Amino acid sequence: MFGAVLVLGLAGWITYEGDRSHYVTRQNIPREQPIPFSHAHHVGGEGFDCRYCHTSVETSSFAGIPPTETCMNCHSQIWRTSPILEPVRASYRTGQSIRWTRVHDLPDFVYFNHSIHVAKGVGCESCHGRVDRMPLMWEEASLRMEWCLNCHRHPEQYVRPRESITAMGYVPAGNQEEIGRRLMQEYHIQDARVLTSCSTCHR
Numbered sequence: 001m002f003g004a005v006l007v008l009g010l011a012g013w014i015t016y017e018g019d020r021s022h023y024v025t026r027q028n029i030p031r032e033q034p035i036p037f038s039h040a041h042h043v044g045g046e047g048f049d050c051r052y053c054h055t056s057v058e059t060s061s062f063a064g065i066p067p068t069e070t071c072m073n074c075h076s077q078i079w080r081t082s083p084i085l086e087p088v089r090a091s092y093r094t095g096q097s098i099r100w101t102r103v104h105d106l107p108d109f110v111y112f113n114h115s116i117h118v119a120k121g122v123g124c125e126s127c128h129g130r131v132d133r134m135p136l137m138w139e140e141a142s143l144r145m146e147w148c149l150n151c152h153r154h155p156e157q158y159v160r161p162r163e164s165i166t167a168m169g170y171v172p173a174g175n176q177e178e179i180g181r182r183l184m185q186e187y188h189i190q191d192a193r194v195l196t197s198c199s200t201c202h203r
């Protein structure tokens with residue numbers, strides 16, 4: 001009988017762990033793209049701000065993916081004959097948008113909003129990781145409910161000054177918990193009871 005319980009327990013554990021494995025959540029696996037666009041080069045190397053391309057991140061629920069015109073602002077001048085950029089030029093000529101592979105995709109029954117997080121001092125890095133070191137984009141976080149809840153229970157461990165929202169490799173100027181608590185007051189962040197209530201994310 002003891003053996004049977006052990007086997008059942010083990011089977012349960014395997015299913016549980018398997019369901020949370022990186023294979024299922026696709027965490028940390030770089031995604032193939034129609035053009036090998038590198039955040040490491042554009043953000044890490046050239047220092048372009050996220051908001052130059054993800055223009056709606058502060059004002060809307062979506063961060064937005066830049067249209068071909070944004071690429072051509074620069075690539076009509078630099079690397080203009082490079083074969084690697086031919087799909088960008090083709091898209092510009094034909095007006096057919098580039099079909100980027102989505103990296104992050106929450107289920108439809110979850111409500112998420114970028115602008116509120118950005119307005120309350122949650123940096124891109126806290127959720128997307130060191131984008132400035134990603135040659136191809138991958139998902140840094142699991143995007144599981146427990147991941148959202150972990151921060152919603154203790155936002156003071158993450159919030160930073162709004163000026164540093166897009167900074168990569170941010171280091172708090174002092175004790176994070178103290179700074180976090182002060183910013184939570186300043187930005188009027190609600191308490192954990194509200195932030196972990198089901199209707200916050202399932203509306």
Ligand code: HEC
Nearest residue numbers: 037042043048049050053100101102103104124128131137
């Ligand atoms: C020069 C334009 C440009 C800049 C600057 C830029 N991005 Fe991007 N970003 C893109 C493009 C194009 C894609 C779509 C291709 C891909 O996923 O790599 C993308 C995709 C992403 C994705 C994944 C989208 C998905 O499908 O889930 C995230 C997250 C992201 N960017 C975050 C950032 C952050 C954070 C910064 C600033 C640190 C930044 N980006 C700066 C152009 C840019």
Ligand code: HEC
Nearest residue numbers: 035036037038041045046048066070071073074084085088
């Ligand atoms: C603000 C200017 C600017 C914008 C906008 C821009 N790029 Fe670039 N891009 C550069 C520069 C500068 C380089 C050279 C980087 C290097 O050599 O490190 C580059 C290089 C590249 C390369 C060559 C390989 C590499 O990563 O070095 C590709 C591919 C590329 N860009 C694709 C894109 C795409 C696709 C977009 C639109 C989503 C885009 N770029 C938008 C400035 C820009």
Ligand code: HEC
Nearest residue numbers: 050054057062063064104105106112117118122123124127
């Ligand atoms: C609180 C966590 C969090 C923060 C902070 C955050 N993101 Fe996201 N981001 C997500 C999630 C979750 C998704 C997937 C959304 C979906 O599937 O509906 C996402 C998706 C994206 C996408 C894909 C397009 C879209 O809007 O769905 C881009 C681009 C992106 N984020 C860029 C950024 C940039 C740039 C910043 C900082 C200015 C940022 N994100 C801050 C969690 C975050």
Ligand code: HEC
Nearest residue numbers: 111112116120122126148151152155158188189190200201
């Ligand atoms: C790193 C911290 C962090 C992570 C991760 C995070 N959030 Fe948040 N979220 C916050 C903060 C801070 C606020 C602002 C709360 C406020 O204004 O009172 C917020 C606000 C929200 C709100 C608006 C709440 C309201 O009452 O208007 C929603 C919806 C939300 N988050 C959904 C999500 C979802 C879904 C995820 C996971 C996919 C997630 N968040 C991940 C920190 C985070």
Ligand code: HEC
Nearest residue numbers: 107110143144145146148149152195196197198200201202
């Ligand atoms: C901070 C945001 C947030 C809050 C608050 C939240 N959820 Fe979720 N929930 C998510 C996300 C994101 C997913 C999808 C990812 C996943 O399945 O883990 C999810 C998935 C689910 C699922 C689908 C089952 C599954 O594991 O796929 C159920 C059921 C659910 N939530 C119930 C609840 C209940 C009940 C509450 C209140 C006690 C709650 N949620 C509060 C973000 C949240």
